[in-house]
Amino acid sequence: MTNQLTAAKEGIITQAMKVVARAESINVEDLRRSIADGKAVILANNRHKKFTPKGVGKGLSVKVNANIGTSPEMINVATELEKVQNAREAGADAIMDLSTGGNLNEIRKLIIDNANLPIGTVPIYQAVVETVKKRKTITKLDPDEFFDIIEKQGQDGVDFITVHCGVTQRSLERLKKQGRITDIVSRGGAFLTTWMIANKKENPLFEQYERLLKIAKKYDMTLSLGDGLRPGSIADATDRAQIEELITLGELAQEAINNGVQVMIEGPGHVPLNLIEANILLQKKLCNEAPFYVLGPIVTDIAPGYDHITSAIGGALAGYYGADFLCYVTPSEHLGLPSPQDVRDGVMVCKIAAHAADIARGNPKALKLDKTMSKFRKALDWNGQIKCAIDPSKITNFRQERKLKDDVCSMCGEYCAIKVVKDYFKK
């Protein structure tokens, strides 16, 4: 079975590399080299059939992930498949199934079969849900069962998994010494912490990291090294616990690459604008430029209902400074599970942030699209603008509702600046 990293190291161009390079209009040999160096990854489980592999990292456009999935309170498979559809249509590059309610194996399989995109998971969710079902408490989680679940998800074709390997006894000690407003807000991080404290044991994902690498390599599952200790508030941003964990993730990333396993690093979370650049530079330095996958980041805590926007602000800036993969945040974040419409809105706004970052990074395809849009705008050509728009329905709906025809715009009417000076600038 294909392993992208091993192939890249041996100088082999795989089919997936060709697909990715063509989609991005980049040189495939440059891509191969970035993968060999661990600076880019291709999300493509070698058992996953019929989907479009995506590249994440150096030289590639900024990618967008949509989290979906059930909770114990909201189990509706049809709704989740509607979210898949909305995420795809809005332009998501990947989908993570974070389900914790219902038949998890079945839901995951349906999502994999319907998405036509790389699929990610957080296997500890399933491990915890099954443990609680069987033995009532998280603290009775059996590490062997946990690794079996990871293996099963690999067999099913999951392309990338979040594994919170950096939540260690040492990082928890530093976390406690640090003192935080919001302690731990990562679910995976919280589960592992609870287990580690109760059992007075090291994190099995850290202690048995080689076992994890073996499974990941077999299915060519990319490890997304999770930030279980990411801060959950502006006040806690970029503290010692976060950076302690990041150093560990950098060490683990190197080990993964040495062992033929592709790896990404996950990042926060809640970060004020003035700390975003430092967060990106630090990750790139400490992790040998491994692809950086950030959640948001949101730039203020006070805007529930608007966290797709607070995260678009942070995500755009993070992407500009070098983050490679943005995990969307929906308007429902901090309130509850997102609806299918929230998923659509979340992906769309995150795509805008990713595109703004691509422009700032000088991505030629992105720059060309904006230039074409502007030419149509100058020409008052609405059909052309609809073709270039990130969400064409916004333009068509607006104009249909107001019955606007031809080049008419209700904003300035006859006092349109473009019309007024048109003759003067004719070449």
Add this chain to the structure above:
Amino acid sequence: MTNQLTAAKEGIITQAMKVVARAESINVEDLRRSIADGKAVILANNRHKKFTPKGVGKGLSVKVNANIGTSPEMINVATELEKVQNAREAGADAIMDLSTGGNLNEIRKLIIDNANLPIGTVPIYQAVVETVKKRKTITKLDPDEFFDIIEKQGQDGVDFITVHCGVTQRSLERLKKQGRITDIVSRGGAFLTTWMIANKKENPLFEQYERLLKIAKKYDMTLSLGDGLRPGSIADATDRAQIEELITLGELAQEAINNGVQVMIEGPGHVPLNLIEANILLQKKLCNEAPFYVLGPIVTDIAPGYDHITSAIGGALAGYYGADFLCYVTPSEHLGLPSPQDVRDGVMVCKIAAHAADIARGNPKALKLDKTMSKFRKALDWNGQIKCAIDPSKITNFRQERKLKDDVCSMCGEYCAIKVVKDYFKK
């Protein structure tokens, strides 16, 4: 009649300075000094009764303006007053009346009387509308009539006016030499250009700048030196024409301050993320740190329907780097005139951007609010969160619709990270 700048230069603390300093929890003597240096302004026409003056500039929180007003196609005074109400309730710090349809004097008066906020205008709009009514064409605009309109608006209590004094024969020459995708997109800039070309004359706002200063000083109207040549697309951002105009605005700003007239500088517009910092630094250097009032900036051209978000991204970053005053952009930008709901959404999102900038700039009030919010979030205290939220209705509506009670959140349910690790972090 009071003139804030003259008072500040003479070491006098005015009532308006006290109001502003108290609202911002800053030292009033520091504020006075910033005003005397032209680094901050207080928007407060000395004929404007019953309203809350606002400070803009050095040492102050980032402010938000909402543009409203009729167009020839959409004249509904009740709708405009609803926009005033929505802008106020969403937290706008100022409102600009950009009406070009209906009885402009009457509409402006109603807005001034209802807003309880500083009001801005672009007097050339009224001058052009009246000229076209009387003499059919913009090119027959009479400069004396134009100055009479500015005087009338001053008498009526307008607190700040956009005047495109930097659209000069020289800057137009440079604009033409530059070559642009979108030429001129500022309406005021386009009107003046048309007049200047047709009449082969210099811009009256530039040529008779002393006359303008005299009127402004009389009513203590702050001049907002408009960027008539601001780029209207990412491809045109930060070109020679824009910077030529900015240099002129810097010179005119100095002259205004020397003559006892408060002044702000207006800035773009369409700016990619990688050029925002340079735009702010340049304005601050070229204009002796006069307050910078930016429109957006939006960071991509391809997102009509989402330009409140593209501008929140740019505005947050601009504010962080030192912009003082953000002009909101609504979801209707590039499509048509905004609805009252668009006004609410536009102000709210722009407030989020301004707040994110305040946090990044280390504003103690802003930081404290986020910290308090996070403590309530940690405690799963929804009433506390509602109190801190920028838009409390988003939380209450979400929870009412889903009938959520007490500390329940539908996102993680029983697997809530905060609940899971609560005991471990108890001090």
